[in-house]
Amino acid sequence: MAAIGLGAFEDDARFRLLVSAITDYAIYLLEPDGTVASWNTGAERMKGYAADDVIGRHFSLFYSAEDRAAGLPQAALATALSEGTFTAEGLRQRRDGTRFPVHVTLHPIRDADGVHVGFAKITRDLTPQRRAEEALRESEQQFRLLVQGVVDYAIYLLDPTGRVVNWNAGAERIKGYSADEIVGRHFSLFYPQDDRLAGAPDRNLRRALDEGRYEEEGWRVRKDGSTFFAAVVIDPIHDSAGRHIGFGKVTRDITERRENQAQLEAARADLFQAQKMEAVGQLTGGMAHDFNNLLMVISSSLELLRRRLDPADAAAARLVENASRAAERGSSLTSRMLAFARRQDMQRxxxxxxxxxxxxxxxxxxxxxxxxxxxxxxxxxxxxxxxxxxxxxxxxxxxxxxxxxxxxxxxxxxxxxxxxxxxxxxxxxxxxxxxxxxxxxxxxxxxxxxxxxxxxxxxxxxxxxxxxxxxxxxxxxxxxxxxxxxxxxxxxxxxxxxxxxxxxVAQDTRLGGKSPRGDHDAPAAANALKVLAVDDDYLVLMNVTTMLEDLGHEVIEAGSAADALAALADGKPIDLVITDHAMPKMTGAEMIAALREDHPAMPIILASGYADIPGGPPPGVVRLSKPFSQGALAAAISEALGKQARVEWR
The missing domain is CATH 3.30.565.10 (Histidine kinase-like ATPase, C-terminal domain)
Structure with a gap:
């Protein structure tokens, strides 16, 4: 077998240096029979042999025993010679016996006369590429497992026309379709009929493609026909060349979140309404209390005036009667206002x-x-x-x-x-x-x-x-x-x-059934009493005094709780106290607590334009609601005297 003439290569030292310096490819020459004739640095690094170890030996050395037995080295040479080139991928063997994946190219070499003088062989180690491919496969597999394992989100792909390409477990759980039932069908199946007729599915895909992403919240339909409220994201997908190849779609069922949000908003609205009603109630109760004081003056004045009218003056009597009816209507209105404010006086x-x-x-x-x-x-x-x-x-x-x-x-x-x-x-x-x-x-x-x-x-x-x-x-x-x-x-x-x-339903049935006091004609006083009347409103105090005096009682007036306590401290003989509740600095209830320390048996009437008395009226105290008539006042006096023994003050 003739040796390869290397004279032409020896003349080009720079080319030899170039081939020798390449380390990522094994580049070497073979004799026509396959014997190694040259060896570059890349070949030494890749296969583990030094030039002296391999030149003159057959290149089948790099094949496994099984491949040699199958005649693969000779077949490669024959294919290269007959077809002008041989290209393949396979496993080759290093000096230490390990095998590695390679890409091999064999080219026949001919001299100027066309005589075949050998082969040029180029081998590339595919180990890094295979490792990258394997890593990619593992990553893709992990990603598929991840996507498939997500059950709270429907994650799937659409082709460019909107047909379902794949389907994860979350999509099956949320929408009710198995992959076999839905893959290949158009995703518009998940939209309500009105949205489909309006072209919403295709419009949403166009917006995703035009804007780079589409997001919305809306109603969607499950396989069983039930609806759910969904948060939807559609992203267009492009390949490495920028071509549009489909859409990625993520759907989340947010029905429960929406219901919770609605409940939260309703609770906030209820709280706002409750706060508003409480504020209005407080305002209404205060207004009603003040209005009751005015009605107290008007109605009691009319009642006293009626008793003093000449019976023959029918016109005057009619005017007084009309005014009394208007006062009664005003009293009914304040009663309603207090009922709304939950401050009316109740005879339970x-x-x-x-x-x-x-x-x-x-x-x-x-x-x-x-x-x-x-x-x-x-x-x-x-x-x-x-x-x-x-x-x-x-x-x-x-x-x-x-x-x-x-x-x-x-x-x-x-x-x-x-x-x-x-x-x-x-x-x-x-x-x-x-x-x-x-x-x-x-x-x-x-x-x-x-x-x-x-x-x-x-x-x-x-x-x-x-x-x-x-x-x-x-x-x-x-x-x-x-x-x-x-x-x-x-x-x-x-x-x-x-x-x-x-x-x-009543839990305590011991509550008595006594009827509340009625507005009957004022009885004459069985015994004249010395009454301490307390009210910070001068007009109310004046009329209460007049009604008491008209009943035959002697009245000591006090415009505040402090004045009333001072009158009691003076040792004046007092048989009964009637006091307003809502007074500045010291309320009627607070005044009663103070006077009880020195006068525990004192008969007391507590009058109020509304029922907002913390803890209720003190024990043994008769409650009288404003506006009250002279008859109601007389009945309250009788009740107070019945509750407490009369005390003679000296």
Whole structure:
């Protein structure tokens, strides 16, 4: 076998230096039979042989025994010679016996006459590339496992037209489709019908492509037809050349979060409403108290004036009567204001709600008129409640009048009572227990949601100017809450309204059933008393003094609690004290506590324009609500004297 002539290469020393300096490729020559004729630095580094160790040996040395036995080295030479080149990838063997992946190229070499004189062999170690490919495969596998393992998010790919390419476990859990059921189908399947008809799916893909991303929150449809509220992100996907190849889509079910947010916003609105109502209640209670003082002066003055009128002066009597009726209407208005503010004075007693409502049947029929049919649905027995029967009757009558006004063309009003058990954590926020529900339902016009939301707001009315104070439902609402219950309203436009007073069943049945004091004619005093009258409002004090003197009593006036205590300290003989509660610096209740230290048996009447007395009135003290008549004052004096033995002061 002729040796390869190297004269041409020896003439080009620079080329030899270049080949020898290459370290990333094994570049060497073979004789026609495959014997190694040259060896560069890259070959030494890659295969582990020095030039002296390998030149003159057959290149099959680099193949495994199995490949040599299969004739692969000879086949490579033959292919290169016959086809002009041989290219392949496979495993080769280093000097230390380890095997590594390679890319091999064999080119036949011919001299100027075309005679085959050997082969040029180039080998590239593919180990780094294979390691990178394996790392990429592992990374892709881990990513697939990661995406597939996510169950809280639907993560999947779409082709450029919007058809589903793959499907993760989260998508199956959220949307209800398995991969076999959905892959290949268009993603518009997840949109509600109205959105599909409006072209929303394709429009969203276009926006993602045009803007680089599309995000939205909206309703989507599951396989079973149910809907859920979703947060959606669509990202366009491009290959390394920048070509658009599809979309990445991530969907999250945020229905629960949305519901929680709605509940939080509702709670905030309720808190704001409660704070607003509390502020309005405080303002209303204060206004009512001041107004009651004014009414006290007006009504008592009219009562005293009536007693002094000439019976023959009918015109004057009529004017006084009209003014008295106006004062009574004002008193009724302040009563409603105080009921709304939950500060009205209540004469609480044990009440059988069934008997009370049954006894109102005739009154209700007369109040609503012949165009309204009244149906009473009352069980034979109901548990008792603690309430002020007069104010409960007034509340039910108020609801009945509202029902009548909602049926201008007539209709049916149903008055019903029933026991109702509320569990802990009920929707009304009331303590668990048994309640009595007293409902008035009508077949009238009903209320829309906006009107219903404001129905118990003070001074809100739909009856027009001069036809309602806007305090009716507010009064019932405040009355029920003051007794530990509430007013429930259910209504919709055209479907009528049901108003329900819910009051807790009485736990303590020992409360007496004595009726509250009525406004009867003032009796003459059996014994003239020396009365200490205390009020910071001079007009009120003057009229109280006049009424007491008209009853035959002697009055000592005090414009403050301090003046009253000073009068008592002077040792003046006093048989009874009547005091206002809401006074500056020292309230009536505080004054009573102070005077009790030296005068424990003193009969006392505590008058107030509202019932907001912390802890209630002191023990043994008679409560008198403003405005009061001379008859109510006389009855309170009799009650106070009955509670405390008369003390002679000397």
């Amino acid at each position: 007693r044990l009440v059988d709600p069934g008997t009370l409502v049954r006894g109102m049947a005739e009154l209700l029929n007369h109040s609503v008129g012949p165009s309204v049919t009244v149906e009473m649905r009352l069980p034979l027995r109901l548990p008792s409640i603690i309430a002020d029967p007069h104010q409960l009757e007034s509340s039910i009558l108020n609801l009945a009048v509202n029902a009548r006004d909602a049926m201008p063309a007539g209709g049916t009003m149903v008055v019903s009572t029933e026991p109702r058990v509320l569990e802990a954590g009920n929707a009304h926020g009331l303590p668990a227990g048994t309640y009595v529900a007293m409902a008035v339902s009508d077949t009238g016009t009903g209320m829309d949601a906006q009107t219903l939301a404001r129905a118990v707001d003070p001074f809100f009315t739909t009856k027009g100017v001069g036809k309602g104070s806007g305090l009716g439902l507010s009064m019932v609402h405040g009355f029920a809450e003051q007794l530990g219950g509430m007013l429930l309203l259910a209504s919709s436009t055209g479907a009528g309204t049901t108003a329900t007073i819910l009051l807790p």
